[in-house]
Amino acid sequence: MRDIVLLGLNHKTASVDVRECIAFTAEETDRALAMLRENPTIGESILFSTCNRIELLMAVDEREAAVAIAxxxxxxxKKVPLSQFENALYQYVGDEAVRHTLQVAASLDxxxxxxxxxxxxMKEAYRxxxxxxxxxVILNKLLHRTFFVAKKVRTETGIGDHAVSISYAAIELGKKIFGDLQGKRVMLIGAGEMAELAVEHLIRNRVGTITxxxxxFSRGVELANRFNGKAxxxxxxxxxxxxxxxxxxSTGANDYVLRKGQIKTAMKSRRNRSLFLIDIAVPRDIDPDINRITNAYVYDIDDLKGIVDENMEDRNREAVKAQRIIDEAVIGFRKWVDTLKVVPTIVSLRGKVEAMARQELEKTLVSLGHLSESDKRTIERMTGALVNKILHEPTDFLKKDGCRGNKSVALDLTRKLFNLEENN
Structure with missing residues (x-):
């Protein structure tokens, strides 16, 4: 039975400098998955890369070998020495890998x-x-269960009430800087999901023009048209x-979009009027050296950690309820995994008993050659019914919790009692 293993790092274990070094673009993710598919040690894999985390979820036969290869x-x-990020990696196995995956999807992490x-x-990574x-089979089941549980957390707890995001935190930072965003002129670089979320918060704060x-360009026009902005x-x-x-x-660029020299020149035209630049991209879009320019201030994604959200206490209370839902789901998934271990033994047991019954049935029918076809079919049905009745309780015992404790002991004993190893 394969182990579920998760290897990764996130905003808690690695700085933005480390994360941006090994972040995977969409195109890189496709290539990486194709390469992982060809590696026999990595049985199944899903690669998940965002601003705040890079995680590789795997189902493997040899855990230690798979982790080393991964x-x-x-x-x-990524052409980055392992020593540069290995200390930031975390590793979860089995139930803990399942629990972590569920927590990430439910936004508890x-x-x-x-x-x-x-x-x-996460849905895009799975796609x-x-x-x-x-x-x-294993990761498909896990991800389907994950999406179901995440939805359940959203609907049965208040964790999504007044939901926040990194984009929201960026706007909160702007408010701390200016006190009031009303009338402030904003430029958005990038028109992706993060930018869309930022726009929603900006409009609520009655900012001035948004560029x-x-x-x-067409994507920029599309976003700008939604709020009478300018592309x-x-x-x-x-x-x-x-x-x-x-x-x-918040672009997906691999290099700086804004450099120190460009902003230094721009500040002269602005007559040194203050400029606040908030970088919520990984890898970073804005050269951090811009901070050295007078009246130019750069904040990156790690700076947003310091923002205290007024609804955090309520969300944390709801997170306790969410964790209960997740713990129940971990138990349920473990039971499903256990059935995978049981199925081969049940199949072997049924196969052997049915083969024995079929052999004896054929001998009996030969000796009772005078029977009509209708009588033969009746005996065949009776034989099948007997096999089902004989196997019902042992099968139920193995599938459910009747064997208590270490299920592998019961499976091993069953295989020995019925000499099933010869069928493998």
Whole structure:
């Protein structure tokens, strides 16, 4: 039976510098899964990479070997020495891997408990794994159960009430800086999900003009049209940054979108009017050296950890209820896994008893050659019914909790009693 193993790091164990070094883009995730599929040691795999976590969920036959290979794979794929991030890695096995996966989906392990977009990101990671055929029987079942439990947590607890996200935390930071965002001019760099969430909070705070810069101009226009904002070409960022008070950047770029030299030149045109840049991308979009420029202030995703959300206490109380739902789900999933261990023994037992019954039935029918076809079918039905009745209680015993304690002992004894090893 394969072990479920989760290997990863997140905002609690690794700084943004480390996380951005090994974050996987969408294209890299596809390539990585295709490569993992070809590795016989990694039975099943799902790769999950966001701003705050990079996790590899696996179902493997040889746990230690798989973990060693997975670590080396990440290091080689990202061209980063293992020593640079190994200390930040955590590893969960079995029930703990299942529990962690459920907690992540229910946003109990997020930087801000209750943020909503994590579930969608996990669904996308699972979709990629199914496309690449790296998720099999075990992880398919786990992820389906995970999505069900996450939805249950949302509907049965208040953890999603007044839900927050990193985008919300970014707006809260802006409010701390300015006191009031009303009338402030904002530039959004990137038009993805994070930007959309930021826009919702910005509008509620009655900001002034909102300008959207996106590499795909049509996508920028689409987002800007939703709130009567203005879309600009990506190449126009520096020209329009002169009028902005706040810049929020959340692209998927692999390199800095804004560099120190560009902002230094822009500040001269602004006559050193303060500019606040909030970087919620991983890898980072904004060169941290910009902080050295007078009246230019850069905050990255790790800085957002310090923001205290007024609803956090309520969400944490609801998290206790959510944890109970998750603990119940872990127990349920473990029972399902146990049935996988039981099934081969039950199949072997039924196969052997049916073969013996069929052999004796054939001998009997030969000796009773005078019987009609109708009589023969009656005897065959009776034989099948006897087999089912004989096997019912042993099968029920193995499937359920009748064998108490270590189920493997009961399975081993059953295989020895019926000499089932010869069938393998």
């Amino acid at each position: 670590k080396q794979f990440i290091a080689e794929f 997020s930087m801000v408990v209750g943020e909503p977009q994590i579930l969608g990101q 990629k794994a199914t496309v690449e055929k790296t998720s099999g 959207v810069a996106n590499r795909t 600009i070409k990506f190449e126009e960022i520096i020209d329009f940054i002169n009028d902005a008070d706040i810049v929020i950047s």
